[in-house]
Amino acid sequence: MRLSRYLLPLMKESPADAQIVSHKLMLRAGLVRQTAAGIYAWLPLGLKVLRNIERIVREEQDRSGAVEILMPTMQSAELWRQSGRYDAYGPEMLRITDRHDREMLFGPTNEEMVTSLFRDAARSYRDLPRTLYHIQWKFRDEVRPRFGVMRGREFLMKDAYSFDMDEAGARHSYNRMFVAYLRTFARMGLRAIPMQADTGPIGGDLSHEFIVLAPTGESDVFYHANWDASAEPAEVDFDDAAALQGVVDGYTQDYAATDEKRDEAREAAAGNALRQSRGVEVGHIFYFGTKYSASMGLAVQGTDGTRVNPHMGSYGIGVSRLVGAIIEASHDDRGIIWPDAVAPYAVGLINMRVDDAGCTAAADDLYARLQAAGIETLYDDRDERGGAKFATMDLVGVPWQIVIGPKGIEKGVVELKRRATGEKVELSADDALARVRG
Amino acid sequence: MRLSRYLLPLMKESPADAQIVSHKLMLRAGLVRQTAAGIYAWLPLGLKVLRNIERIVREEQDRSGAVEILMPTMQSAELWRQSGRYDAYGPEMLRITDRHDREMLFGPTNEEMVTSLFRDAARSYRDLPRTLYHIQWKFRDEVRPRFGVMRGREFLMKDAYSFDMDEAGARHSYNRMFVAYLRTFARMGLRAIPMQADTGPIGGDLSHEFIVLAPTGESDVFYHANWDASAEPAEVDFDDAAALQGVVDGYTQDYAATDEKRDEAREAAAGNALRQSRGVEVGHIFYFGTKYSASMGLAVQGTDGTRVNPHMGSYGIGVSRLVGAIIEASHDDRGIIWPDAVAPYAVGLINMRVDDAGCTAAADDLYARLQAAGIETLYDDRDERGGAKFATMDLVGVPWQIVIGPKGIEKGVVELKRRATGEKVELSADDALARVRG
Numbered sequence: 026m027r028l029s030r031y032l033l034p035l036m037k038e039s040p041a042d043a044q045i046v047s048h049k050l051m052l053r054a055g056l057v058r059q060t061a062a063g064i065y066a067w068l069p070l071g072l073k074v075l076r077n078i079e080r081i082v083r084e085e086q087d088r089s090g091a092v093e094i095l096m097p098t099m100q101s102a103e104l105w106r107q108s109g110r111y112d113a114y115g116p117e118m119l120r121i122t123d124r125h126d127r128e129m130l131f132g133p134t135n136e137e138m139v140t141s142l143f144r145d146a147a148r149s150y151r152d153l154p155r156t157l158y159h160i161q162w163k164f165r166d167e168v169r170p171r172f173g174v175m176r177g178r179e180f181l182m183k184d185a186y187s188f189d190m191d192e193a194g195a196r197h198s199y200n201r202m203f204v205a206y207l208r209t210f211a212r213m214g215l216r217a218i219p220m221q222a223d224t225g226p227i228g229g230d231l232s233h234e235f236i237v238l239a240p241t242g243e244s245d246v247f248y249h250a251n252w253d254a255s256a257e258p259a260e261v262d263f264d265d266a267a268a269l270q271g272v273v274d275g276y277t278q279d280y281a282a283t284d285e286k287r288d289e290a291r292e293a294a295a296g297n298a299l300r301q302s303r304g305v306e307v308g309h310i311f312y313f314g315t316k317y318s319a320s321m322g323l324a325v326q327g328t329d330g331t332r333v334n335p336h337m338g339s340y341g342i343g344v345s346r347l348v349g350a351i352i353e354a355s356h357d358d359r360g361i362i363w364p365d366a367v368a369p370y371a372v373g374l375i376n377m378r379v380d381d382a383g384c385t386a387a388a389d390d391l392y393a394r395l396q397a398a399g400i401e402t403l404y405d406d407r408d409e410r411g412g413a414k415f416a417t418m419d420l421v422g423v424p425w426q427i428v429i430g431p432k433g434i435e436k437g438v439v440e441l442k443r444r445a446t447g448e449k450v451e452l453s454a455d456d457a458l459a460r461v462r463g
Numbered sequence: 464m465r466l467s468r469y470l471l472p473l474m475k476e477s478p479a480d481a482q483i484v485s486h487k488l489m490l491r492a493g494l495v496r497q498t499a500a501g502i503y504a505w506l507p508l509g510l511k512v513l514r515n516i517e518r519i520v521r522e523e524q525d526r527s528g529a530v531e532i533l534m535p536t537m538q539s540a541e542l543w544r545q546s547g548r549y550d551a552y553g554p555e556m557l558r559i560t561d562r563h564d565r566e567m568l569f570g571p572t573n574e575e576m577v578t579s580l581f582r583d584a585a586r587s588y589r590d591l592p593r594t595l596y597h598i599q600w601k602f603r604d605e606v607r608p609r610f611g612v613m614r615g616r617e618f619l620m621k622d623a624y625s626f627d628m629d630e631a632g633a634r635h636s637y638n639r640m641f642v643a644y645l646r647t648f649a650r651m652g653l654r655a656i657p658m659q660a661d662t663g664p665i666g667g668d669l670s671h672e673f674i675v676l677a678p679t680g681e682s683d684v685f686y687h688a689n690w691d692a693s694a695e696p697a698e699v700d701f702d703d704a705a706a707l708q709g710v711v712d713g714y715t716q717d718y719a720a721t722d723e724k725r726d727e728a729r730e731a732a733a734g735n736a737l738r739q740s741r742g743v744e745v746g747h748i749f750y751f752g753t754k755y756s757a758s759m760g761l762a763v764q765g766t767d768g769t770r771v772n773p774h775m776g777s778y779g780i781g782v783s784r785l786v787g788a789i790i791e792a793s794h795d796d797r798g799i800i801w802p803d804a805v806a807p808y809a810v811g812l813i814n815m816r817v818d819d820a821g822c823t824a825a826a827d828d829l830y831a832r833l834q835a836a837g838i839e840t841l842y843d844d845r846d847e848r849g850g851a852k853f854a855t856m857d858l859v860g861v862p863w864q865i866v867i868g869p870k871g872i873e874k875g876v877v878e879l880k881r882r883a884t885g886e887k888v889e890l891s892a893d894d895a896l897a898r899v900r901g
Binding site for chain 2: 098
């Protein structure tokens, strides 16, 4: 993409109400603009990151066996009356009356709707197990929206819902998501640690929050040093319940807790291996038994002919929140440092002198070759000073920068810079192309 | 995808309120389910079609030079007061009050918001021209929603907005979209005819509706027979304003009109070449000058230093409506006939006898090879009668069917059927794979 044809409005200073680094950088680098309190428009660069995150989430959901659907944003109050949650849900629910005075709401979550869809679709044990997911905009009317997309009112969420014949099946479905989440966050360059969370009235151990470590994160987290050495789960057969349980057991044996759930005994046991960091919650998985199937009349025929209320779980990932979380985890004082997997462009190509025919010919040629190689490139072809162009590329955080200037042209070289390390090398355009191709 | 792990709830009979064929077939084939009046959940098969349509729309918008953003669904009333439309817009606008008693609305369209975003981002003539588009859910509170996704309340729309320094520039931007639309619909297997539409108070000739011909479409259309022979626009340089104008002139010289805009003189001139059909509106493009830039204070510095209100246009495609429109254009009494480009799966693989080890081994093997070849396959591995499986594949309209049964196994052949023509051939699994690979 040529910057001369793009929409990339930068800000020199971020507004005073932007308190955290990801909020500041998303505004300064032209990723988003606020259009109302806690509501954001995604500008081209931000949208590309959002879509990359969404794609990784989708691929790992599919790999785990979940099936994608798409539920609407608007829901009828009637649906929520069936579960009893319409009156119980607080003022975060945006309640709406349509032109025929029907009570509606902008969905903050979809347990009721997916239970109702599955109630109409499933007849017997042969239709189970199933995990359905969707990636859709949600609305929660936060009393005090802040931190940019990290705690906005309209946000993009992946929510999945599992249906099983019994608790053992539900545990298998839960473990599928547990492993899918570890893979998802690792692919984005994040270190995510699952931490046991409140399960509410159902009890048991089937609820985890996934917290990514980020130096400027929202909350304190405490964990065993083994987590620093842990790797992303290897390829695993998601259909093999026993193997999957083994993977989950392996990951949950080491201590990790948020500030509210600290365990003095386990921290003492960890001793010198106890680590403290800050973190951002990016996912939450939860088993809730027959809460919705029983209250909403979802029952299927069991193998013995009796009617069974399926056991359910729900599994959320904050897709738009992850854009902020990744920035919290990966930035420096010059701007964002995108992990390769989610970067809006792989390469930033800088033409130092658009008024120099040789520079421009060389830059245009390399741009064409990068495009032909399928390498997404942000090409700064504007008539601006070199210093401004360097600052822009550092701010927007594209992983590789290639600089073409008159002196290099004379020597037959370009400059290749890795944003994360700052390492710079001079090499031929051919070699630069080979390096960024990886 | 194995049907034994999918969510494909079929209906034998469609509900009485489903009047048109696309609505009936979308319910019967398990593409969507209504969750409230005029609001639908997209089940897996329907979502795949919707995403394919969205992808083609996106690719052609990008090719024409438009830049993708994503605006939120919720908008503040304040924005619409700036243009004067908040009070003017009728009861189709879903008005909402948030917890702080601020007036909000679920966006039915985005002229105000995009004008506001561009107002903050653009400073001078160097920042123009730009065309921004997004693909986002909209809400229009239809008094009587009907025809399924063809006239629903929550619907997915691609809307683009162009910003130019003058009317000549705006005409170029308009022509980019005109040609992009012809390419978009042609790629979906549709014959779309642009028909001059009302321009409102601005006047001029810069407004067209795009109507696709469909035997069971919603309205009557009249056109010159030349349209039946017209081809999709060849590769064109979108930056070449004169060439683009030539393409548009070529396409608009032949008569075509909706029922409300018939021209007796031109119909008489067409004589025997006059054709009548039914059609479905799938796109609308529109130039509206400085209506929003002037009322909302969007002005940039011109080349001579004066402040200029950019000339704007807006360009819509009904993405979710297209799912219905394609079915109206392509179906028979057994079900949907998906054009290859938008089909949810390329191949439907039927195992006639899951209790026959030879059949199942052969079907599993071919399924694995289809997947390895990147051919999206819906694999009916359920324990059902062959007749039910044939009827299901015909109903859901997958372009190719491959049937594996015991007799074929003995002879070393499978049956390959083309859904659109009904043509069946027996051939080896290798040859079937080569045929569907195309």
